[in-house]
Amino acid sequence: MHSTGWRGYRRFAGYTLATLVPVVWLGVVLERTLVDEVDRAALRDGAAEAMTISDAAIEPFLSGDPLDDGLTPAERDDLARSTIALVGNGTVLQLRLRALDGAVVFDASDPGVRLPAPAEPDDEVDEAIAEGSTVKRTTMGSDSVDGGTSDGTPAIEAYVAVHDASMERVVAVAEVYIPYEPIAAMRNSSLNRLRTVLIVGLSALWVLLATMVWSVGRRLRRSSLRTEFLALHDPLTGLPNRRLYADRVSSALAAAGRTGQDVALVVVDLDRFKEVNDTLGHRNGDEFLRIVARRLTDALRPGDTVARLGGDEFGIVLPGVRAEMVDQILRRLQDAIGQEAELGGLAVTAEASMGYAMWPADADSADWLVQRADLALYSAKSARASIVRYHAGIDEFDPQRLGLVAELRRAISAGDLVLHFQPKVDACTREVVAFEALVRWSHPTRGLIPPSDFIPIAESTGLIGPLTQWVVDTALAQLAVWNRTHPDLSMAVNISARNLRDDLPGWILNRLAAHRVKASRLVLEITETSFAHDPIRATMLIEELSAAGVVVSLDDFGQGYTSLGSLGHLPVRELKIDRGFVVAMQSSPEDRAIVASVVELGHNLGLKVVAEGVENEEVCAVLRDLGCDTMQGFLFSRPVPADDALGLMATIPQPA
Ligand code: C2E
Ligand code: CA
Ligand code: CA
Secondary structure (H helix, E strand, O other): OHHHHHHHHHHHHHHHHHHHHHHHHHHHHHHHHHHHHHHHHHHHHHHHHHHHHHHHHHHHHOOOOOOOOOOOHHHHHHHHHHHHHHHHOOOOOEEEEEOOOOOEEEEOOOOOOOOOOOOOOOHHHHHHHHHOEEEEEEEOOOOOOOOOOOOOOEEEEEEEEEEOOOOOOEEEEEEEEEEHHHHHHHHHHHHHHHHHHHHHHHHHHHHHHHHHHHHHHHHHHHHHHHHHHHHHEOOOOOOEOHHHHHHHHHHHHHHHHHHOOOEEEEEEEEOOHHHHHHHHOHHHHHHHHHHHHHHHHHOOOOOOEEEEEEOOEEEEEEEOOOHHHHHHHHHHHHHHHHOOEEEOOEEEOOOEEEEEEEEOOOOOOHHHHHHHHHHHHHHHHHOOOOEEEOOHHHHHOOHHHHHHHHHHHHHHHHOOEEEEEEEEEEOOOOOEEEEEEEEEEEEOOOEEEOHHHOHHHHHHHOOHHHHHHHHHHHHHHHHHHHHHHOOOOEEEEEEOHHHOOOOHHHHHHHHHHHHOOOHHHEEEEEEHHHHHHOHHHHHHHHHHHHHOOOEEEEEEEOOOOOOHHHHHHOOOOEEEEOHHHHHHHOOOHHHHHHHHHHHHHHHHOOOEEEEEOOOOHHHHHHHHHHOOOEEEOOOOOOOEEHHHHOOHHHHOOOOO
16 A cells, blocks of 8 residues: 555656656747747837937927038037937937938037048948838947947937938938836836746646646556456456466465475365355355355465356465465365355355365476366365365376366356156056156267266266256256146156255255146156165155155166165155166066066055166066056157157057
């Protein structure tokens, strides 16, 4: 703050000096013109005075005859009388009358004198004859031809043509010396007045100019600072953006190289941001991000960098930090952003997963450091709100896969995913009772990517959250449309083990309500193995959903080893026999036996049994004989786009 004030001051001084130059130049030019003008006016005044004297004190006393022979005694007497007072009271310093050839015929201070014409023609006399008058500044006695006193008194020397009575003919030239002193006093006083006006005016101009230049300069500087700021900062939170972040990372690493200190590079990803955005609206979502940004910044030291990398992802650079300290710092950050905040009248808390990598221990280039911090984040995301440091074990991700992660992240938000629908049909009537929504990735260059190629990536990076939300939302929107004409139709969606989080039931019920779909029309297919991961939590979540009327189906049953005892306690309504058994049934009596016992077991527990992977009529017939309730498979239809799905309702082939 202090230094910017000082800089502003110096800049202002600079502008002041720069604008002073033209103002002073203008002042000098104006002053010089002014002095010239005033001097010329003084001379004009002198000439006018000389003419008045000639008109009043000389002309009336001349007979009008040429003065080649000098004055007549009468003329001389008259002149002496009329001029004596002028000389006496100092109105003129000297007054002489000259004949046209320059000869002095009368001198007021010495009326008797008569000087002959000078050898050379007198320029001033000639000029006065031609022009009427000529005038200049002089000092008395500076010019020997002028004669008279030689005391150096400043004077105006005027030569004025003297006419005869008819005013047609020049008969003589009066040479009049008028004291310059009174004229000079007037000149100086008017000069002083003009100078004051000039100085005041120019100063005002200067102040105006300096402020104008300064304020225009300041505005330009501000707007360029603003442009620069915007290029390097995230407009929403004001935090550094990716570009500036990359700069900060490299300068932190460079500084670490000099000081030998460590740097921690942290990537933070909010865990439920999309939810906040969806339920509270974008404006609150934005506010939420600003709050998180502020809290992160406030919880760190001034030398640390917090940047917004996009969406709900933040990057943090911690220079000069020891690896042992990082966990503690990050937990402090999690606490800081975990404080309740009020948004749209609701108390909201942020939870974040954080991954980090240490420089120089975990990477030997900035690029690697960034990538490894990212890897650590992906690993942290799979266990929600955790903190993970990069370690070699995470490196099961190959770079291609990493690229795919980034692309998938984009695909989810860009709407590059599509759903295909495969019918589940009644085993006896072959009526379509439900559709299973199966996701595909419509990749711009690779075409339609099957779920087996990207669901595992989504599951290992936390992208499965937003992905499943998209699938459920889209499937329910579709079902809402179909239910208008087919009110009994159900929709099945696949839920990953990673989706089994506390907020799942609330979110599902929210979406059902939003799409006005009955809970009993939604089937959640959850693989048997998902339960194995955290059976208590999974059971609780499923109980909550079942209580609300949502149907839960145990997918891929037979692959895992759910104890038969626990199966009875699970609040599921449907068993889906793994398609491996169904496909293998045809050739393997053992598999047929397994299928038979699963159907029986399911029925004993009061569950509906679904067989998937039904590819031909033989298998279909066996399953029907075993009492299987519902079937799904290529025999009836492959998964198809929504537009083709409804047509299947009438066209599922009946057995011959
Ligand atoms: P799944 O849940 O067991 O889905 C059934 C898969 O079996 C589908 O493969 C389907 O095309 C295929 N299938 C259907 N009938 C037959 C048949 O008669 N013979 C054979 N050989 N296969 C048949 P798809 O669409 O490639 O999906 C593969 C897996 O990807 C799904 O297995 C599911 O685990 C997962 N998946 C698909 N969509 C989603 C989703 O939205 N969310 C999650 N979490 N997983 C999904
Ligand atoms: Ca399924
Ligand atoms: Ca399945």
